[in-house]
Amino acid sequence: MAPELLYAVLTLSGGLFSLGLLGLLLRRNLLLAFLAIELLLNAANLNFLAFSRYHNEPTGAVFVLFGICLAAVEAVIGLGLVVRVFRAEKDLGFAKLSNLRW
Amino acid sequence: MGTGKDMAFLGYVCGVLTLLGLAVGGLLALVGGALAVTLRDPIYALLGLIQAMIGLAAVYFTLGAEYIGAVQIIVYAGAILVTFLFVVMLINLTAAEVSPLPRGLPLLGALLLSGGWMLTLSLLLQSILDLPSSHQVVEPEAGEVPYLYGTLPPVGKALFTAYAFPFELLSVTLLVGLVGAALLAKKPSSYGA
């Protein structure tokens, strides 16, 4: 694979990552913030795959597989938390979740 | 087998197709991601994300990782996001029910992000300019079967040889996640306090 192609893919990955960060920072809704996290994970996966291809080595692909599995676990735990929070607060805003304050 | 001229032409076509696949898939993914982080209605945002996942899968296919692309569609677009969809429907949330964030925070976040973006872009640009001297490109030797890294046999082989132990640990992690999710989703009253 030509390096130029690698950089194109990396730029795509960076764009997705930034979109994810933007969503994470700007969303007021816990659930939608989780969507943004999925985007972040995918950007990382894309990076893995790009380098895997670049070096013609399956390790990166294996890690993408691991990443997808971990994303599944993360999503299921996170969604469980979302459900719990919603049951307790009847609201999914971050603003309500300020118990971390001193 | 054709002549050398035929091979060159074939390579050119392949290159164009790759670029095309990358462009289409990447565009799909970026637009989908943008929709996912901007749309107010959770259902639409989720659909945007699904579009992004499919776009990414297309990129994976273009890069030659057919197996990973398939997994991406089945597990991500199919399973994970559908779980999200279930939850969205379960708690029946509309945008109005969310209390606002403190003022100034979005601005700060946007500033940081744009700064970060510019930094990253400058780094990428610099790297591209530095290319010939700094990178040794690994191309497959003539006669070898090219680009098999992302298909099922090499991934499966790596998974069950070099990464057998992490793979098993992953199954434990999945189990823990399963139990944890079940515990979290139970009615609070059912375990005291």
Added chain:
Amino acid sequence: MVSAILPLTLALPLLGAAAIGFGGLALPALRRQGTFLGGLATALVLAAFALFAAAFLSYEKPLYFAFAADWLLVGEVPVPFRFQVDTLSLLMALIITGIGGLIHLYSIGYMKEDPGAWRYFAFLNLFVFAMLVLVLADSLPVLFLGWEGVGVCSYFLIGFWFAEEANARAAQKAFLMNRIGDLGLLAGMIWLFAERGSFDMATLRSGVYPADMAAGVGLLLFFAATGKSAQIPLYTWLPDAMAGPTPVSALIHAATMVTAGVYLLARMDFLYNTAPEVLGVVGGIAVATALLAGLIALAQYDIKKVLAYSTVSQLGFMFAAIGAGAYAVAIFHVFTHAFFKALLFLGSGSVIHATGTQDLRQMGGLRKAMPITGLTFWIGTLAIAGIPPLAGFFSKDEILAAVFARGAAGQTLYYLYWISLLATAFLTALYMGRLTWLAFEGSYRGSTPPHESPAVMTIPLLLLAAGSVVAGLAGLPALLGPSWIRERWLASSVDEKPLPSLSHATEGLLMGLSVALAVGGLALAGYLFGRRGLAAEADLARRLGRLHTALQHALQVDRLYERVFVQPYFVLADFFRTLFGSWVGRGAATLVGQALLRVGEGLARLQAGYVPVYLVYLVGAGLLLVIWLRYL
């Protein structure tokens, strides 16, 4: 062979202290086994004595032993835990473990009823350990360790019955006054190190020092000795230290710890040989202390106070010997004094045990009820008074002879010292006679009927009495033969400043004079107190008038120190408390506190509690990381 087991001599008492102390702390049931714990402590000390005795019998040359690890590293100079068993330290160790063992044995009986006996024996064993470290130390810092260790044990044991405030105060006083002296030892040690670059005894000893420096260090070390060994100006803690249990007074405040100062000066003899003028200072302070303490002892009614001042006075005798440059004679007096003073203290303990009082006016005629105590006490009195051939006679006579010889060598000041010491010797016989007649003769004036103490207490008395009779033979005067202790034993480790030898006639005359004074003092005491008892005391008080009152209150030295040192110190402390506590302190503290509070409030605002805010921090930090890794 012996050197291999010598570390045990230190390990055994330490082990005993740790086992009894921590055992008692951990197992309250063990505390009730006071007799068992006392037996254990005694056995350990006597075992150490046996090891030292073996070393003594097979002694050929100094033995050294060290622990594997060094204690300190001063610059490039290591300070090892190294110990030296030479003739001087071996003699001291024998005194410490031998007399100490007997006093341990005695304590089993004395502390039988006390619920705190476990604490007592733990500290007593710890004291033996610390004292052994002091005398065996081969370097000054290790000696200092022992020096402080005995001070701490002394503090704990004086304040043993700390429930009474007076006892706790006495312990504090002893500790603080010792600390004042310790400063001298520390400063002297540092000065020596600065000059010689070593703490090692042999290295220090082989050095050649400028006379000024030797004099300075000598004075500093003597100052340290005045603290530990209760000389002017730091002697006032010792009479108060009688607040502790009587066997403690016998062991720590008569036989061993207070002689540490004498030991230190004898160990550092090379300094004093270089700076003879310091010896004059030592001698002057010593004879003044001896005379003053002898006078005060004459007017005390507390049996232990008499003995305490007597100890101060006898320590003055020892320092007078140092002052004459006769270090071995001083150690010889340490040796004999350990026997008869321990005997006297233990005898007084036996009396206190029997009558429940320390007041001489409540005693009288005790010899009939307590024949063994009475007999042994009489032996101790004769020994300290200097009646031949008991132990005190030989050592005191040697001291007088040495001081006289120094005078005869041309230093006429020493004649004055000699006369003063003669007067003190007379006083010694007088106050000891007074004490003994008032307590043991005549008729009983107390209320509780006295009884003889149990065998566990009388056996040490008998052994010490035997020692008081024969110990003097270790140092025969030149007239009668070679002094074993000076010429055979200590000569290898102590360099005495050469004295002109007196003719046999002069020596005989001196001896006769001191015997005459001793007999005269005892006879006067017998005439006054033996005949008329307490009535003579009242008569004496009336005749001497205000002098007697002043002596009874120890010349108000305590009050003087209170006025001159303690009160100004309090005033100063008050001043600084006002200055720093109220103005500077409060102002600065308020300023700093307020500033910190403001900063804290500002920083607390960073912790908003909202997850997105933390995300912003995370992203910002990641950005900084990228910048750092890429550009810095």
